[in-house]
Amino acid sequence: MDPTNKPKGSSPHYSLYQREIFRQGGTEGKLPHFSVHPDELVESTKKKLNDRAYFYANSNAGLGWTDKANREAFYAWRIIPRMLVDTNVRDLSIELFGHRIPAPILFAPIGINKLYSPEGELVPAKIAGELGLPYCLSTAASNTIEDVAVANDSGARSVASEGGNYCQVRAGSNVNSPRFFQLYMGHDDEVTISLLERAWKSGFDVCMLTVDTWQLGWRPTDINLANYVFYYPPGTTGNELGASDPVFMRKYGEELKQDSGKWIDSSVWHGKAHTWKKIPWLIKEWERISGGRPFVIKGIQSAEDALKAYEIGCEGIVVTNHAGRQVDGAVGSLEVLPEIVDAVGDKMKIIFDSGIRTGSDIFKAIALGAHAVQVGRLYVWGMAHEGEAGCRHVMKSLLADLDITMTVAGYPSITRDVNRKALKYNENGAYPRGEHAKL
């Protein structure tokens, strides 16, 4: 099986979504149902969800200083607009692990999506399929690997009659919607291998190992609510990957019946760190299972660790601090991106996340050398409002924002034109406080 896809042409002009919204308002009196301004979006999410769901999505480590540092880092970089540039044909597309994708955006792995919408991960997986953007499934998901794959393909298929989602139809009957699998690695290797085999069989063709969360960070707003869905009755939400896994169930099924935390506490957030020594084994196993598809480490925040990841054979890294949910008082993820790019940017793919809220944020991360970005909370907030429609609206808005930023700032091609020359660092730029400081 060749899991890659080939380009179909330059990326769509996502900016047209703006015109569609204006036209629907002007001619039919139809307005968007909720604001996509990130400050307002997070506020209205609070009204849509119960406390447990809202705080799980929005909790941060400690005082939330890392979350703030993530946003401050974006504020310090400013885009230099260029005029009278021919931006009439724009190309936001990139190549990532053999996939040609229409924009440099991935759906970040986010656990327990049933907290936000009854269908859980099926929602963003389907929307990612529609948009042709890679979907990354979390080990802490609340739908099975197999069901998510079907939803992801169904999204891609649903737009096939309109010329497809930019990704090519795979050999055979499958629509090729790129999807990656995020692994939380427990200490039972048999279970790890079983998860990877299932993911590969279901068309997830990149393994993304998260290394910053063997243990959940100290998140006061979750502590206050004893916010751990796995221990609450009925005790099934969030256990879906384990409860559907033949190896896990053969070995621990009885224990799971007695203790609804068995899966999460032993295979996901088990509190027992792995070290660099274990990674070559995992890379080899993934290589054996997938025939050599890419292996990526998620959680890198230093050039030294990025180099180690390269040296042990990773094809990529995710520069992320888990949206500021793990270490409080840590560096902003964008702050460390330039030094990591300088160390390994020409050797491996760099995916960036933590704090992306707008098109200009994506522009800045790419200009600093990321090859692609991941978006997490934004799509959660969208699905919390209106399931599929909400998730679609938020992601199409983000794409429109990026496309419009490219045209009004005078940068037609994401890979050719968006680089460090497009930015200026403002060392003394005061981050806005008070009323305007929510972002």
Ligand SMILES: Cc1cc2nc3c(=O)[nH]c(=O)nc-3n(C[C@H](O)[C@H](O)[C@H](O)COP(=O)(O)O)c2cc1C
């Ligand atoms: C509610 C929530 C759940 C998350 N769950 C996971 C997860 O299961 N696995 C993982 O690797 N990262 C997880 N992350 C981190 C995201 O993959 C990503 O790194 C982060 O959300 C990106 O920052 P952003 O939300 O500001 O876009 C989670 C983040 C949030 C906000």
